[in-house]
Amino acid sequence: MDIAAIFSEAFQISKTHALQFADKFTPEVLPKNAFFLETGERCNRFSFIASGLVRVYAETDKKEVTQWIGDAGHFLTDVSSFLFRQPARWNIRALSDTTLWTLSYTDYLRFEAELPEWNKMEKRFVAKCFALMESRIFDFIALSAEERYERYFSMFPQHFNQVPLQYIASVLGMSAETLSRIRAKQFS
Incomplete structure (x- = not known):
């Protein structure tokens, strides 16, 4: 996996700056059921998921x-x-053995001084987070449960074979029973 190429595309920065950014990330393995973070702790890691599944x-x-x-x-x-x-x-x-590329909070703070493109990258990251949040809010306000299911299934079909359905139902803002009813309708 060329993490620098992924960062270059995700943050719309040059390959050189992406290499500088990627160089600060270290590989990390999170075994199945291990916590990346628990409620009440302070998060000191910013990671990229190379493989596996996590639940927030x-x-x-x-x-x-x-x-x-x-x-x-x-x-x-x-x-x-x-x-x-x-x-x-x-x-x-x-939710499974997960491989991450992780940046410490300390290295994150150093970027502002060391990496000329850092403010631009950070702004894009925060903007993407905000855009995803807006999209989720819109889905909950404007779409029916069936439409939310269809959208999620079109984006993440692999989750339906890898993730307990009650977790997917929760992401979609519905009960497991409602999700089962919708799925039964889809397959009938």
Whole structure:
């Protein structure tokens, strides 16, 4: 996996700057069921998922709520905790053995002085996070449960063979029973 090429495309920066950026990341293996982060901790890592699956979720008084299922090709962190040094709201746990490329918070802070393109890269990352959040909010407001299912399935069909369905249902803002009903309709 050419991580520099991925960073060059993701952040729209030159290959030279992407190589400088990638050079600060170290490989890390997160075994199945291991935590990347637990609620209340401060997130000190910004990672790129090379392989595997992770679940971002929170526990409320009544239930667990899955915010996101991450797989290869996505970045992983608790944005509020990492950038603003707040205690993490989310648990982040491996659903399978997961290989990451990880940047420490200390190295992240050094980038501003060392990497001329850093502010531009950081701005793009935060903007992408915001755009994804806007898209999720729109989906919840404007789409029916069936439409949310169809959109998710078109984007992440592999999750339906690798992730417990109750987690996917939670990401989609529905009960496992509703997801099962929708899936049964799709296959009938």
